Amino acid sequence: AQSVTQLGSHVSVSEGALVLLRCNYSSSVPPYLFWYVQYPNQGLQLLLKYTSAATLVKGINGFEAEFKKSETSFHLTKPSAHMSDAAEYFCAVSDYLDSSYKLIFGSGTRLLVRP
Amino acid sequence: GAGVSQSPSNKVTEKGKDVELRCDPISGHTALYWYRQSLGQGLEFLIYFQGNSAPDKSGLPSDRFSAERTGGSVSTLTIQRTQQEDSAVYLCASSLLRLAGGGILDEQFFGPGTRLTVL
Numbered sequence: 001a002q003s004v005t006q007l008g009s010h011v012s013v014s015e016g017a018l019v020l021l022r023c024n025y026s027s028s029v030p031p032y033l034f035w036y037v038q039y040p041n042q043g044l045q046l047l048l049k050y051t052s053a054a055t056l057v058k059g060i061n062g063f064e065a066e067f068k069k070s071e072t073s074f075h076l077t078k079p080s081a082h083m084s085d086a087a088e089y090f091c092a093v094s095d096y097l098d099s100s101y102k103l104i105f106g107s108g109t110r111l112l113v114r115p
Numbered sequence: 116g117a118g119v120s121q122s123p124s125n126k127v128t129e130k131g132k133d134v135e136l137r138c139d140p141i142s143g144h145t146a147l148y149w150y151r152q153s154l155g156q157g158l159e160f161l162i163y164f165q166g167n168s169a170p171d172k173s174g175l176p177s178d179r180f181s182a183e184r185t186g187g188s189v190s191t192l193t194i195q196r197t198q199q200e201d202s203a204v205y206l207c208a209s210s211l212l213r214l215a216g217g218g219i220l221d222e223q224f225f226g227p228g229t230r231l232t233v234l
Binding site: 070 | 165170176206
């Protein structure tokens with residue numbers, strides 16, 4: 001079965017600094033991977049997704065992620081943090097087994113941006 | 116176009132009462148999912164619908180939880196005899212369902228959630 005691990009429940013960066021949120025996955029088949037962002041009191045919004053077309057995926061709001069099969073990783077980065085990036089970020093892997101389709105989520109990383 | 120909507124946005128109930136949570140998916144999305152988000156448990160899958168059928172109910176925590184979908188559109192999640200541990204945010208999502216060997220290609224679009232508090 002697929003699984004996702006997000007290292008660091010909280011990450012704090014200064015405004016303008018690099019953002020790096022870590023995600024490692026476990027999958028017995030080529031994975032489809034997603035990063036979602038959740039702002040306070042809102043639902044989840046897709047940032048980007050990997051579906052094997054390209055290993056470097058660009059998303060909204062200046063975020064990107066690189067799929068590294070050898071490291072089973074899909075880390076999320078942004079060159080320069082903005083105050084509006086403060087939110088919770090979830091990495092997810094698509095799970096398909098016996099006609100069941102769902103997303104398996106990591107535990108989430110809360111990003112804090114210091115002025 | 117309209118996104119996924121959920122109602123109510125907040126629900127406070129007393130222990131032992133039944134509650135119904137509603138989800139209106141994006142028009143044309145054949146797949147619908149319910150998740151639960153609670154402190155300490157993260158995001159948990161509850162149930163998946165393809166059309167009006169639910170091939171996977173494995174995430175429902177107990178037989179107090181049930182869900183249905185009618186007309187391939189609206190879904191209702193029902194919790195009977197609510198308990199305090201049911202307090203959480205219940206999220207609904209919908210998607211087209213293009214598949215590849217490894218799973219779902221299409222993103223799931225999430226609603227804003229229903230915050231359930233059981234006193």
